[in-house]
Amino acid sequence: MTGLQRKPLQQAVMLDDAPTAVVLGGGTNGLSLVRSLAHAGLRPVVVVDAKYDIASISRYARRAVVSSLEGREFISGLLALRARMPHGGVLFFADDRPLLAVSQHRASVAPWFSFELPSHEVLVDLTLKERFFQLAQRGGFPVPATHLVSSRGDLGVLQELRLPLCVKPNSRSPAYDGTFQKAYRVETLAEAQSLCARVLDAVGEVIVQEWIEGTNDSIYFCLCYLGPGAPVCFTGRKGRSFPPQTGWTASCWAAPEVAKELEDLTIRFFRSVGLTNGFASMEYKRDQRDGSFRFVEPTVGRTDLQVELSAVCGINLCHVGYCDAAGQARPALRLDPTHVWRDEFRDFLAARMLGTDCTYPPQHRIHNAYWRWDDPAPAVLEVARTAGHALHRAVARVLKAKSISASGQGIPG
Missing domain, CATH: 3.40.50.20 (Rossmann fold)
Structure with missing residues (x-):
């Protein structure tokens, strides 16, 4: 319907x-x-x-x-x-x-x-993290050591990895998203095995890889549109994530200083696996131990939430994709890197968790993910939903406390 x-x-x-x-x-x-x-x-x-x-x-x-x-x-x-x-x-x-x-x-x-979409086989391969890491390793691309854990019997392979570890799902699912964070950093083997066991019980498989050492602002991304014309790319850098290090983008801005390196690497990888059309992006983290960039994960076929940053910075990937699909001439593109995109609520929380202020590059214009003077309704709805979720959690805690208190009243002293 x-x-x-x-x-x-x-x-x-x-x-x-x-x-x-x-x-x-x-x-x-x-x-x-x-x-x-x-x-x-x-x-x-x-x-x-x-x-x-x-x-x-x-x-x-x-x-x-x-x-x-x-x-x-x-x-x-x-x-x-x-x-x-x-x-x-x-x-x-x-x-x-x-x-x-x-x-x-x-x-x-x-x-x-x-x-514009790649073949279904390529799309599925790059949606599954374990398959993506296999393809990247086979092609000699920079990825951390990674294992797919499909049962409790596989937990022994975690001993082969160097601590700390990153634990995340092989693919997104309601069963995972409803219970767990996007990813976890774990410091000990025992902690990793315990977390993996809980994820296995919920979704059946989990990815574990060596953690890429770096600060919260060492995460970069390269957004691409591949079509009948030349590839169009935009490279940016995360200011903060929420939760820090492992969560969603809370703030980001253009990173022209590393654009050539990351765009060349991104296009070369996607072409190596047969992806030549549609939207594709790669997230990177700069390893503080040697300064090199390592793949974190790709997004294929759909856009990432940072895509609006490319538009306000003059490299409107969505407009290019529309023009190609509609048979129109591509727009003129000119990079203006003096813009910040931020999720105003989560960026504030991330800064609080990190013990810092919400700082951005000087002389940059800030674009909020939700609030705009000319488009206020999304922010109003997001605030209402956030308040509703907070109220629901508060009520649940009160009811749980009352239940524990009531159950204890009949216990002899």
């Missing part, structure tokens, strides 16, 4: 009869996509999602409701929406679920929508 809210979909078509920009999935990734496309004048953007969220309530978006973001059910909903887009649509992916659904059913989707 599908539907469109706020305005009829016919009004969402570009005035020059160009295809509609369509974002699949929401959240911060979706919002960054919407604002990147709006920055290029491609507005309003249709956001296809199964729930009401921050991307779909942007002033630059129109919300298309589908009952599911996965499998054949999602494809049916997407094709139903296409019937109301007389000039076609260009797909952008903000979520792995619709990405994999479209990739699996691309023969059904391709006649009606334009999109």
Whole structure:
């Protein structure tokens, strides 16, 4: 079942009869996509999602409701929406679920929508961390020593790795995301084995690798769009992550001083595995022991939440992708590295955890992930949701305390 809210979909078509920009999935990734496309004048953007969220309530978006973001059910909903887009649509992916659904059913989707994706085999290989590390090691690319643990019987291989260790899922799943952090740093073998055992019980497999030593701001990323023309890349650096070192991007800015090295390395890796089209990015960490960059993980087929930084810095990857898919001339690109993108809530928390202030490079303009004077609704919703989650946790703690107190009343002294 599908539907469109706020305005009829016919009004969402570009005035020059160009295809509609369509974002699949929401959240911060979706919002960054919407604002990147709006920055290029491609507005309003249709956001296809199964729930009401921050991307779909942007002033630059129109919300298309589908009952599911996965499998054949999602494809049916997407094709139903296409019937109301007389000039076609260009797909952008903000979520792995619709990405994999479209990739699996691309023969059904391709006649009606334009999109750029690598082969399904390459997409799956690079979605699984263990397979990615195998490909990188085989090609001689810089990755830390890594093991896939699939059962408690495999825990002995952790002794082969140098402490400290990084523990993270082989692939994203609701079972993992609902219980665990994005990644963990563990200092001892016993701690690693205990954590791995808990993850195994929940999701069946876990990745363990040697920790790359470096400060919180030693994490870099290279965002790429690969299409029929020359590759277009943007290189940035994280200021802080939340939680520090292992979490999501809390603040970031351009890093032109390392762009050539990381862009050459990124393109060379993706081409080595047969990826020649679509969005692809690589996260790096500079190893403080020798100053070298090492792969952390790729993102393939969809954009990362940092993609809006590329747009405000003059290298609008989303606009380039749209133009290629719509058969239009690519925009002129000129790097302006004097901008900061930040998740204003999590950056503040990360700075507090690190015992620092929210500092940024001087004379840089700050762009908040949520709050904008010209687009305030996403921030209002994010604040409301954050407050709701905090209230829920507080109530749960109170009820738990009361339960413990009540159970103790009948115990003899």
